Amino acid sequence: MKFISWNVNGLRAIMKKDFPEQFKSFDADVISLQEIKLQEGQSDFSPEGYYAYHNYAQRKGYSGTAVFTKKKPLSVTYGIGIESHDQEGRVITCEYDKFFLVNVYTPNAQPELKRLSYRVQWETDFRAYLMHLDTMKPVVLCGDLNVAHQEIDLKNPKSNRNNPGFSDEERSEFTKLLEVGFTDSFRFLYPDITERYSWWSYRFNARANNSGWRIDYFVVSNRLQNKILDADILDQEFGSDHAPVVLKLDI
Structure with missing residues (x-):
């Protein structure tokens, strides 16, 4: 698959670009989007051959996630069952025969780490949610996790130390996720590769200079490691400040 x-970074905004053609060209079994920034009824994008599921934030023009899937899931749930976390449209879980797909847009710690304490609580609760799913079926987690895990996952680690997305606390939470039975698919295949990023600031010609961060991931249950065929970052696909990431699994 x-x-x-x-x-x-806004489904309505990217629809004005080449997104419909990009979507077709991906020819993926499942396409998960984050930060769709819309409410129900504000987009009529319904690609042929796909079932579509959306989780909208209560706040207008903010956050939100979507999943487009060729195969109809056995079930679809929204959020993680904790009201304090489930107001921003951040999680969609699709259950299939052999696995769960979890699409997530992780909360940003915000400038000066103003939301760091909430972020750490989110990580704790979200990790427990994933571990519970993993007791039933393997998990394929994807999305913008808003953290560069290792120094090789961003261009300027020293100057960004303890900035949002590269704080010790956020990196530690990602380590904890791996320690309880999950695998960063890209690093599993390419443990030492550098200068592969999925997000670039709109400032200072960051993308042209490839001064970026790898903060978008496919993370899978450890028992799916031998099913990973490929993991990549499609950094030549434009339209957002993020690049799409891809995973191919023999599942």
Whole structure:
């Protein structure tokens, strides 16, 4: 199966670009989007051959996620069952015969780490949610996780130390996720590769200079490691400040 995950930074905005053609060209079994920034009824994008599921934030023009899937899931749930976390449209879980797909847009810690304490609580609760799913079926987690895990996952680690997305606390939470039985699919295949990023600031010609961060992931249950065929970052696909990431699984 081929999976795509992309933070589109506004579905209505990217629809004005080449997104419909990009979507077709991906020819993926499941395409997960983050930061769709819309409410129900504000988009009529319904690609042929796909079932569509959306989780909208209560706040207008903010956050939100969507999943487009060729195969109808056995079930679809929204959020993680904790009211304090489930107001921003951040999680969609699709259950299939052999696995769960979880699409997530992780909360940003915000400038000066103003939301860091909430972020750490989110990580704790979200990790427990994933571990519970994993007791039933393997998990394929995708999305914008808003953290660069290792120093090789961003261009300027020293100057960004303890900035949002590269704080010690956020990196530690990602390590904890791996320690309880999950695998970063890209690093599993390419443990030492550098200068592969999925997000670039709109400032300072960051994308042209490839001064970026790898904060978009496919993370899978450890028992799916031998099913990973490929993991990549489609950094030549434009339209958002993020690039799509891809995972191919023999599942």
